[in-house]
Amino acid sequence: MENQEAFDLECTGVSKEFGTVQAVDDVSFNIPSGSFFSILGPSGCGKTTLMRMIAGFENPSAGDIRIKGKSVLNTPPNKRNVKMVFQHLALFPMMNVYENIAYGLKCIGTDKATIEAKVRDVLDRISLPDVAEREIHQLSGGQKQRIAIARCMVLDPDVLLLDEPLGALDLKLREAMKIELKLLQHQFNTTFIYITHDQSEALVMSDHVAIMNEGRFEQIGRPEELYHKPTTAFVAGFVGDSNRWSGKVVALNGDRVQITTDAGQALWCPQRAAAPLSVGQSADVFIRPEFIQAVRKGAQTGAAGQENAIEGRVDSVLFNGANSRVLVRGPSGELIEADVVVTGGTDDLRAGDDVRLDWPVAQSMCFAT
Amino acid sequence: MRRSMKITGVIAAMMLTTASYAQAETLRILTWGSYAPDELIQKFEKENPDIKVEVTYSNNEEMIAKLRATGGAGFDLAQPSHDRIYAAQLEYDIYKPLDLSKIDTSVMEKSLLEGVKENTTIDGEVYAVPHQWGTSGLMKNKAMAPDVKSWGDLCDPKYKGKTSMRLKRTILLGTAFAMGENPFEAYSDLDKYQQILDKVAEKLIECKSNIKAYWKGGDDLSAMMLSGEIVASETWDSTAYKLYDQNKDIVFVPPETGALAWIDTFALPRKGKADDAAYKWINFVLKPENVSIMSASTGAIAAVKGGLDLLPADKKAAVNAAFTAADIDNLKFFANIPPGVEDMEGKTLEKIKAATGE
């Protein structure tokens, strides 16, 4: 249903080697027009190299990069209609705001009146109409951020690359900028490719996220898919928080798999349709803290009879408002995280309480290792 | 109590040793390069264990400038040329009179001693005695420029681009002689001297296109001469003698109007502190056995009786190859420079340097 023309950016089999180091390994993906696409991965996973290849600062060792359907492999960076917001923004300190934004327009030979109009227009759109004559060092962190985006957007790029631009900001501003970026993307309706190692940035803003590890894409999908239906152990471990056990498959029961952890604990999880597990395979089991229910031992529970249950003792309570958790020391000494509600009343769990942890089979995930 | 006595004793002993060290005085000599060879310094210090010799190498102009800057302090013995005593003393008061009784003048060549005394006597006091003498003249490569015999030959178009000179007063005076003038006599009439200088300047400016480059020191002159880049040049005799060692074709030529002779002297700076040591050094270097060592180092002839014979054999050969007895009789000793002449000459030299020769 989507034809070729609708992709702003297509990468097919893109690889990059630096000497013996394989920085990017056979990466393929398509990004539809007007979407917010994030590449999420730990530092050193090759995401910056991938971005630099798209911008034209590096040449791929193999594969093809197409923008609006046209290969750009032989196009120098200044001729690609891909603009980039750098990690430290790289605003030109010797020019004022107006000159920074006008720079790109001057490079393509736009006449003076048009430049003036376009700069005013883009400044309006980022809600900073009065800063044109300011020097860069007079701007706040958030303003610089927006100027850096405006400097690119005034050129009407096919794709805007953002290389962890929020990294240098403090936490509060970062939270605000996440929302702002998303709004700006909607407003300009341009394809944004956002590179980050911070999963909350990627999950909050993106239409699609690619999880990158060791030069490869592990999984591409919508944020909630990645969270709830990870296809690899890496994604399950990297996206969101989860408890993890290693063990062996001991039994198959229809659509369920029984795994005995290295400590001897038996856990159930659903069989994976894509890559079914078989008896004797070693596997990892993941469960997210929010699906674990922690109940004081001996207390009455409404939802009894969950298949997966572990007993333990509360090691500590991590109070964080709505996101409060308990750390429970399991039978083999491992620490398990579980979400709890801390009301401040006498029913709250306290360190030293004996608890039972249980969770539904459907929410646990297991992957062959 | 006893301890403090002990300390006093130690201090007293230390002071005594310091005092005996203080007796060792330093003789600070301001002289020409190679005029204080290490061999002689070591010998002198051995003979006079309480004297330490320090040497600063310089030239006439810098010697006077240094002494002028301090009013004659900082050095105990200076060795300017004989023509640089009188005016400098009148103008800047940088020397003190010599006590001739402390110098063994009997060993000195009579004519040179009398000449220097005559030139450096102010108000009946003598300010300098001779040490060594030498000449400025020409040098030629016999194989390539056999005819060079006058100062003016440096400007001979035959040798276009193959001659050199130093743009200093020597060439002004030499050229003046070559033009039939006697600049030393004109010293008493500065207007006349200026006229001579103007004529000389005109001639040397004309000559500029003939010159390859003005040499600045013995090293660049030697290099140009040895490599054959130039075939004739104005020179110090000692430089020519050194080159004769390496290439028997390169000889010193006393110009037909007479080589210009200079005498380097001994003079005491006005605020010198080691006069006795200075006298000791003067008498020491004039001893025949030391003269040979000195002349071997400097290439100049000592102003002692039979000074020429005390030259090392190779130098003697070079001198004999250059000078006949008639040439020696024809020497023109630099006359005392009256005040103001240096300025006139300086201006003339600037004019020549600034003129576009080509």
Added chain:
Amino acid sequence: MQSDIKKLSLILLFAPFALWITLLIIIPHMGMVVLSLREKVAPRVYEFGFGNYIDFINEPIYWNTLLRTGSMSILVTFLALIIGFPIAYYIAKIAGKRSRGALFLLCLIPLWVSDLIRAFGWILLLRETGVVSSFLLWTGAVNQPIEFLYNDVTVVVGLVYTVILFMIVPLVSTLDGMDDAMIEAGYNLGGNGLTVLRRIIVPYAMPGIVSGCIVVFMLTAGSYLTPILLGGKNSSWFTEQIYDQFITRFNWESGAAFGFLLLAFTSIVVWLGLRLTGQTLANTVAKQ
């Protein structure tokens, strides 16, 4: 009490600088001014007056030499910038981290030998019977030896060689401080190589360029050995003029006046240069 201590430590911190400035800069220069205003009327007799400066104005040789020195120094500065900038750029931006130090050191090597030795090095290379001329003869490119020495071109080459380091060092340090992303951003936003150089790299490096130029110009105009040793029959340099006044002509008064004129002249040129590039001295120094 506390503030007294603070004041005292401030004074102590400031003292070496103040001493240095006063003893080694201000007092000698005052002495020079006084000296330059003395006119010699007879041996050991002097009068106060501007005669030495008037002499300078009345004698075309003097001010021609000063103008010549000035214009050649500007040429040397310009050449040092043109040659030094790519070198500095290579060291700061292109060379690998490891080779950068080595390259920088390589640039410093000429400083380890004295001016005199360096000038003699050039003489050995360029003289008529020197290395270059002999090599050309040997290859048959020329059929008789060529004299490269003793002309203004040699002086300029020798000076550029001597001073270029002082251009490279400040340039490397400013360029080193420049984020590579700035250059990439320049390209990314559509600039070609020339635009990036003209609109981003050069303006960014301006403080380094200006301070390098000031240092190089001052060093060149005040240099002595290189122009004297490499220069030809007609190449006068103003410092030589000063030396001659002081040493050969024993005319300290006019030497002092010349020294002052050189200082004033170079200061004016530097000031003009700052005005033309729109930089301030403070800006140039502070950004280093």
